[in-house]
Amino acid sequence: MVLPSLLDLRCRGLWIWGVRTVWQTEGDGEFFCPRCGGDRNYSRRTGTRRLTVFNIPVLHRGSAGTVVECGVCQERFALDALDQPTSSRFAAMLRDAVHTVALAVLTAGGATSRHARQAALEAVRAAGFTDCTEDQLIGLLAALAADEGRLPGSDEPLPGAVDGCGTWLSIELHEALGPLTPHLAPQGRERILLQGARIALADGPYRPAEREALAAVGRALLLPDEDTARLLEAAARTPS
Template identity: 80%
Template sequence: MCIWGVRIAWHTEGDGEFFCPGCGGDRNYRLRTGKSRLVVLGVPVLSRGPAGAVIECGVCERRFGPEALDEPTSSRFSAMLRDAVHTVALAVLTAGGAGSRHARETALEAVHDAGFSDCTEAQLVGLLAALAADEGRLPGAYDPLSGPLDGCGTWLSVELHEALAPLTRHLAPQGRERLLLQGAWIALADGPYLPAEREALAAVGRSLMLPAEDTERLLEAAARTPS
């Protein structure tokens, strides 16, 4: 018979959805906080203070630290990847490929593969025109179907950082390289890299936290690969 011991009384503070590292999938969770109590003969007699907070899976009932919520759910990860590909495609087209039908089609294919299946070429061109019309982000007038634009402006750095930085730490190195290569294939669809396209792709590499030498190696390899 256990005469004394320590028990934790758990209280549910909230709930939601998370990616359970135990189940390996998206699950409902309960955020629970606990208080330790000294128990004698089954009777709580003395509080021993808080026991901290845990994330309890609603399926396997395993408990994890609050950092488990930092991992995106599968649906959230898919959305982040979709937005990243879309932003990279727009950045490369803005830097010089928007006037090429082949480049636009290559960008549209990448966007579709990433999950934006209902995105049309007209919508893509409309977004480029909207970027050009935003005087706070792009300098001067720009026809998205007739001319390139400097690819290393402040707007590009901000947009790429916002789209890629949250995703980068959840991607394996091969995944980050794949994103850069998708941008490279769009840039190469209408011929060799333009200087602005090179700058845009370098900005993509920085946002993906790829070493500069790796970015250069990947861009050169893509340029040598027959389309």
């Protein structure tokens, strides 16, 4: 009896040895799948390459890394796929950003104006806080005024204030806009700035503190200073 050669076995599709990746699931969650184009469940999996003999793993041949595997399309992605927020998370980030910008602009100068408060309320509702009322907005402004130590609508700068909108709101502005900005197209960043500008202009020309607050919004959105100035001037020239 003549045993077939290794070459004969390979030609017949009978592989003696090979390398196979064995995947182990380490966690799961929800992510935005680039291939599906929507929110999907994922598995975080780590692969190990193993030498196989007759398809049986026998020797460790190194790591294949860690990937994110979509539960629907089964496509595998690098871990940075998890950096993209889910659709629901993105909507929440955008809603919080508009809300914080509206509070910053009102606190900087227009809190006592019914027109400015109404413009802020419309922006906040359009962003997702559909149940927000004017009383709730006034309550937040009063709480901020008490915390920051000045009356809403005053042009007097706060002790220790940053960017014309108060220490607490300055921190909130960067925390709300910082994580969101990398995921926004330039038009989206400009739109958030212009929403703030419309609130500031609802009761008349920009006050100095409002301009300073809006400039801070532009910086948090990573807009060049000249672009921020151009957009603010264009908004001021646009009939309401």
